[in-house]
Amino acid sequence: MTPITFSLATCECALASDLDSCYKRTANHLIAMDETAKPLRIPPEMAIYAEKHEIFDLVQTLVTNLMVDKPEDPIQYLIVLLKRGSVEVPRVMLLGPPASGKRTVARKLCEHTQVIHITDSNILKEDTDLTKKALQYKAKQQDIPGDLWIKLIQQRLSKIDCVRRGWVLEGIPRTREEALSLQEAGVAPNHVVLLEAPDAVLIERSQGKRIDPVTGDVYHVTFIWPEDKEVVQRLEHQKAVSEEQLVAQLMQHHREVHALRKTYRNCLKGIDADQPHVDVFDQVCCGELLEAVSADSTNMGELIKPYLESGQQVPDSMVLQILTERLSRLDCTTRGWVLHGFPRDLEQAEKLQESNFIPSRVFFLEMTDDVAIERVTLRSIDPVTGERYHSLYKPAPSPEVQTRLQFNPKDSEAQLLQQLKEYWANASSLQDLYPEAVHINADQDPHTVFESLESRLVGRLQNDS
Incomplete structure (x- = not known):
């Protein structure tokens, strides 16, 4: 033979x-x-x-x-790949101009998803021959050659922690040439997030930064300030670039951003960074599942897109198909899941049960209509800083800010009353379906509500174990 x-x-x-x-x-x-x-x-x-x-x-x-x-250890790589099955780990590029909040969002994203945070600086901390060669250029205050830089990125992403858990590249790539070189090297993201904000806002944000020397977290005297007094005491001034330098950096970003958009147009999501960082993070990491699906070039994404664009309700059959597919992934089956605002009615709840996705705990957050109206209709946002305010709980700090506040049309009393009507029409049937549900008084400060939820959830987990 x-x-x-x-x-x-x-x-x-x-x-x-x-x-x-x-x-x-x-x-x-x-x-x-x-x-x-x-x-x-x-x-x-x-x-x-x-x-x-x-x-x-x-x-x-x-x-x-x-x-x-091209992993360093092919055998171990294949073992991890086989154990992981068909689940695709996150591979995210987080891009944006200087002072757009990339570092803050990237840190929160990695903390939330347990992926590896990759930056220019930590790539150069690797103890390899390539890194030593790159540091020689840095010592001479020379730019690292493009081909060497791509090899450094590729080398870091091929390590087993990135292969197994996924990664977030913060501020990489910076140019179209760099993006194309990464593609040629096989570095392909499944999501690219582009933070955007007016130059005037970014210039204002660049001043007043503070850094925590222990954690490396970046804060700002106006936009992001830590609640922990111990953290406040150890904050240090972060060396800020001059306004002239920042303007030059912004111009460079504007020259490249259009080409980057075209390069990653199939997986790009633009997000307004001119709002509180918590809201930016919610859009980057969580978002609405339906909106995420509609952005995909899949059959289901194309089917639900017209409903979202016209403001119509997506049919339950489509919602359930998308939802059950998401809940079947490895991260949900191993770590658990939280459904917020779903199911909305008895039919949705019964279909969810028929799909064998049974919640181990159900919470009803309760308050009167008057409290809901007060909370929603009196809130507003400052279009300059992105800060949220409330006429009663968090009024504007000055008349100047007060005059420029804007209100979201979706927060009108008429729309809220319609939503409340729909909620109460379905509340009793949902409560009957979940007789062991826990009812929480939501007419309290957020910390107290969270503690009430946490104590009941932790207690249930301990009893189950």
Whole structure:
């Protein structure tokens, strides 16, 4: 029997076009071997077995990922990939101009999702030959050559922590050339977030920064101030660039941002950074599941997009299909999930149960209509700073700010009354379906409400264990 060799060189064309056909041709060739040769090492049923268990697709996925990511330890990489299954880890690029809040959002995002935070500075902290070579350029106050910089990024992202948990690249890439080089090197994000804000706001934000030397967190005397007094006491002034330098950096960003938009147009999401960082983070990390799906170039995304654009309600069948797919992913099955504002009625709740997604704890946050109206209709936002205010609980600090406050049309009393009417029409049937639900008085300060939720949730978890 003539031995068959199967080398990477044999498959170069297949990687570029169709690995699957390459594997199938090889399998068919094995089956068509000389029938007189005995014994057959590979049974004729191999192709049938491979098709049944999707072996061809599995091998294609493994080899493709291996050749794209080029990990330092291929065997360990493949083991992690097989254990992870089909779940795709987050690969996020967080871009934006100076002072747009990239560092704050990236830190919160990584804390929330447990992915690896990658910055220019921590890439250069790696103890490798490439890093030492790059630091030689830095010591001479020279720019690191583009090809060397791409290799450094690729080297860091190929490490097992990034492969296993995913990553967030903060402020990388900065130019279209860098973006294209990363693509050529196989560094492909599944999400690109672009923070945007007016230059006047960014210039104002660049002044007054403070840094926590212990955690590295960045604060601001106006926009982000820590609540912990101990943190406040140890804050240090962060060296700020001059206004002239910042303007030059902003001009450079404006020159490149259009090209970056085009490069990542299929996975790009722009977010207004001229608002409180908490709201920015909510849009980056959480957002509305339906909006995220509509942004995808999938059949379901195209189907629900017209509903969202016209303000119509997405049909329950589509919502359930999207929701059950999301709850079936590994992070939800291993870490748990929280559904906020869903189900809204008995039919949705029953369909959720039919899909075998049964909540272990249900909470009803309760307050009177008068309190809800007071909370919602009296809130406003400062378009200059992005700070939120409330006529009773957090009034504007000055007449100047008061005169420029804006109110969201969605917070009108008429719209809120309609929402309350729909809620109360379904509340009793939902409460009957979940008789063991916990009812929390939401007419308290947020910290007290959270503690009430946490104490009941922790107590339930301890009893279950």
